[in-house]
Amino acid sequence: MAVQEVALARAPEMHPSIITRLHELVVTVDHKKLGLMYIAAALFFFTVAGSMAALMRLQLVVPNNDFISPQVFNRLFTMHGTAMVFLVGMPILAGLANYLVPLMIGARDMALPRLNAFGFWMFFFGGLLLYFSYLAGAGLSGMGSAPDVGWFAYSPLTARAFSPGMSTDYWILAILLGGIGSIVTAINLIATIFCMRCKGMTLMRMPMFVWLMLIVAGMILLAMPPLSAAQIMLLLDRFLGAMFFDTQAGGSAVLWQHFFWIFGHPEVYILIMPAFAVASEIIPVFSRKPIFGYPFMVAAAIMIGFISFGVWAHHMFTVGMSSIGNTFFAVTTMLVGVPTGIKIFNWLGTMYGGKIRFELPMLFCIGFLFQFLIAGLTGIMLAAAPFDWQLSDSTFVVAHFHFVLIGGLLYTIFAAIYYWYPKAIGRMLNKKLGLWHFWLFTIGFHLTFDTMHIPGFLGMPRRIYTYDAGRGWEVFNMISTIGVALQAAAVLCLVINLLWSARKGEKAGDDPWDAWTLEWATTSPPPAYNFEVLPKVRSRRPLWDIKHPEDPDWRYE
Amino acid sequence: MTSDQNEDHIPDAIEMPAPTYWPMILAFGITLLVAGLVTQVAVSVVGLLLLLLGAVGWFKEIFPMEKHELVPVLPESQRAQPIKVSSRSVARLQAGVASHRVRIPAQIHPYSSGIKGGLVGGIAMALVACLYGFIAHDSIWYPINLLAAVALPSMAMADLTQLKAFDGTSFIIALICHAAFSCLVGLLFAILLPMLPSRRAAFWGSFLSPILWSALVWATLGLINPTLNARINWIWFVASQIAFGMVTGYIIHHSKMVETMQTWPLAARAGLEARGVMYEKGGEK
Amino acid sequence: MTSADALSRGIESAEWKLPSRRKAALLALILTETALFSIFVAAYVFYLGKSLTGPYPKDVLELPIIATICLLSSSLTIVFAERAFEQEKYSAFKLWWFITIVLGLIFIASTAREWYRLITKQGLTISTNLFGTTFYSLVGLHASHVIVGLTLLVLVLSLSLRGYVKQRHAEHLKMVSWYWHFVDAVWVVVLTVVYIIGR
Secondary structure (H helix, E strand, O other): HHHHHHHHHHHHHHOOOHHHHHHHHHHOOHHHHHHHHHHHHHHHHHHHHHHHHHHHHHHHOOOOOOOOOOHHHHHHHHHHHHHHHHHHHHHHHHHHHHHHHHHHHOOOOOOOOHHHHHHHHHHHHHHHHHHHHHHHHHHHOEEEEOOOOOOOOOOOOOOOOOOOOOOEEEEHHHHHHHHHHHHHHHHHHHHHHHHHOOOOOOOOHHHHHHHHHHHHHHHHHHHHHHHHHHHHHHHHHHOOOOOOHHHHHHHHHHHHHHHHHHHHHHHHHHHHHHHHHHHHHHHHHOOOOOOOHHHHHHHHHHHHHHHHHHHHHHHHHHHHOOOHHHHHHHHHHHHHHHHHHHHHHHHHHHHHHOOOOHHHHHHHHOOOOOOOHHHHHHHHHHHHHHHHHHHEEHHHHHHHHHHHHHHHHHHHHHHHHHHHHHHHHHOOOOOHHHHHHHHHHHHHHHHHHHHHHHHHHOEOOOOOOOOOOOOOHHHHHHHHHHHHHHHHHHHHHHHHHHHHHHOOOOOOOEEEEOOOOOOHHHOOOOOOOOOOOOOEEEOOOOHHHOOOOOOOOHHHO | OOOOOOOOOOOOOOEEEOOOOHHHHHHHHHHHHHHHHHHHHHHHHEEEHHHHHHHHHHHHOOOOOOOOEEEEOOOOOOOOOHHHHHHHOOEEOOOOOOOOOOOOOEOOOHHHHHHHHHHHHHHHHHHHHHHHHHHHHHOOHHHHHHHHHOOOHHOOOHHHHHHHHOHHHHHHHHHHHHHHHHHHHHHHHHHHHHOHHHHHHHHHHHHHHHHHHHHHHHHHHHHHHHHHHHOOHHHHHHHHHHHHHHHHHHHHHOOHHHEOOOOHHEEEEEHHOOOOOOOOOOEEE | OOHHHHHOOOOOOOOOOOOOOOHHHHOOOOOOHHHHHHHHHHHHHHHOOOOOOOOOHHOOOOOOOOHHHHHHHHHHHHHHHHHHHOOOOOOHHHHHHHHHHHHHHHHHHHHHHHHHHHOOOOOOOOOOOOOHHHHHHHHHHHHHHHHHHHHHHHHHHHHHHHHOOHHHHHHHHHHHHHHHHHHHHHHEEEEEHHHOOOO
């Protein structure tokens, strides 16, 4: 929460005590404070869940290692996956949207400020409840502590008979609470974007970031309820003896998979769309060109949103669906490549012929472009059902989705931190430390995950706590683990940079990047009311219009 | 939220939603309520009480009027600086400038000619393929059934007699596949032809493209349609491709070219009046 | 001059209308609730006829005609109430609103009676078979929404009896009524799936 406290410390003429500051956080309904609280909490959970990943890599560094017991290993990968998706990815996108959307559309706050606070606290308490399982899960009947059923909790492993004790219930309840928080935030975002835009900001003049967040919010509305519904069913199974997923009573274990992935696949796009949103803001500013093909970017994002609801069963090729089903889901999955390709080409088109500035946000975005392309290509490989039969549940799949979520999402989150930190805190992040962060992380990431593809081809399954020597997996696992050390060092650079620059960083001023969207028209950090007078806009780049009166955008739009 | 009359005038204070802890209490209540399921009933009871308390408190916050507080506007010295006019000038990326590699077709074949050509070419190709079926296997249904095997598992496992017999489903599937692909490839022809060195349109369209396409099919057919791959006669296949290419190329090449808007000034494209000639929107340096 | 001035300079104060944030939020809520119900309906349809043991739907379910009539007509009465409110006929408003509540209560009571009959007479509980599992969860989910709706309706009535509800709350009332229409619409789906197709 260091980020937040520093932001408050800059409030005029006062040096409030810690109690006062905490009280302010608890009662606040301000979208900026809530946004920073989301991001701070998400970064906290990120370090926790990241450390869990490091422990798993340590266990796998050599064959036949017994650093961690199999039971603990199961809990580690379950909690790592669950926390990264629900306590890091979702809240960090909620935080960015919360902080930036009202500023970008020229509003003073979200449409429903109290509901906004409610959404944050639901997520926060849900996260605490999930981790509380480590302390309390063992209390009753001494069976297991934290959840250990995998982040997608396949049935029938989650039935009472196979998962006694309360650990699975912790997983259900915590995610259910977080789900309510996400839905509430999505409703709020939709109401804000439709109803709070400043004068002149028509839908087609909104920054791409706002468009993508609108689509993400819509996807959350449709994707979270299937998960909640499935979890309610599982809860009924476990507590009231219902039979939804009880195969002995005629129930279907595959139904859980369908319900889970109807949520789970759109969820992947819910997580990656904010990455697109950030890249679509940063790449134009640092290429000094407007975004290429804005209407097509919007249309492609909407297309991705729609298609994402028709591809879920590609997670289930190995279940044994009909050949028609396999073909259908393979084809729809490959179809996603079309709008995603449009986006990548448009980002390249934006950079083409531009005067590119290689500042830190841009570096991370370029890293994102390369890595996301690789992630997309391995995705298309896995979309071919026969290929998937061979490699499903291997470390190849793990490497693929870590390329999406780290190489894609996390890189743009780093970019967003370097880009908007000056706006939120008022000081620039240190560039030298940032470069250390970028290069250490990039090298570490590629060491870990490029090599991880190969043992997948050689047949190494995911989620195994150890393996025998002599299968040809040793060297790749060793390299993977070494990469983790570099990544950890890189994250340490970031944390130090965040703390150090908050006090000692160079003053940012209102508009350090010579950018064009409305958040740069107010002070850094912005006052509680954002704008003294609500702005009016005539084009997609209102600040450009003022900076270049000889050639404003509204002549062309 | 603000209701000041003169909206460009900077007010002394601005109404913002008042801070409140009730949403947090409500969220905490709900959390305890469900946490009771995995701990003690007493936790649920406390949670329920907090939930009710939070709901009532929240309701009082917004009824009969949403509570606001007045936030004083910061003094002028702490407000945002005026945005300065940039000293940088705008350079535009233009077609024809050295190092700008865009080739923009000034005239194109209408897309409809591509579809038309694709369909007619598809018929020509089908004729050649059926001729092959008739000559080699005494059945015009043979190539049709082979094509249908791409989507029909039953055809993929059929033996020679079944492949030679007429089958309604496979005929329809083959027809759809063939028509769709003919249209798409025809469209591709129509788009690509003006981009290729133009004197040789007949060569490109009739021979080289079918051969390239055949090469692509040769490399991938084993994955897409193993049945067809096992029984295909490549010479006849290339012949049918060339028939397609010649007919499609002929039709497209003889269609009337239409002018694109690509070379028009942007202002003309938008139907607006603007100073000077402006080319692409994207691109200032 | 601040940046905000510069931003707004030269832009005519044309008519700038945005949708109401309450309506947008409520429509979004309805959308997400629809997704929730679809999953339960899908589970019900998926498990139709898959119960290994009885009782089966055709043996024990009866078409809830009176409850349906009550719930559907309550959608009408709430519209009358709204209209009366718009025309500032407050006693008519309270009367129609009260009738809506009574109709909703009759619906809930009839569901309660049905469940009582199923549990005590037919021995069908949530853990009896797949039919019980899916039936109680789908109908129960709907009933819980009716109860939430009734709570809102009662809240509005008690506030308006004490004279707190003013014209500026017209939109709040509309939102309650929209939610109530949604609950009704869901019932039409539940009725069709459970009592007509499922039998």
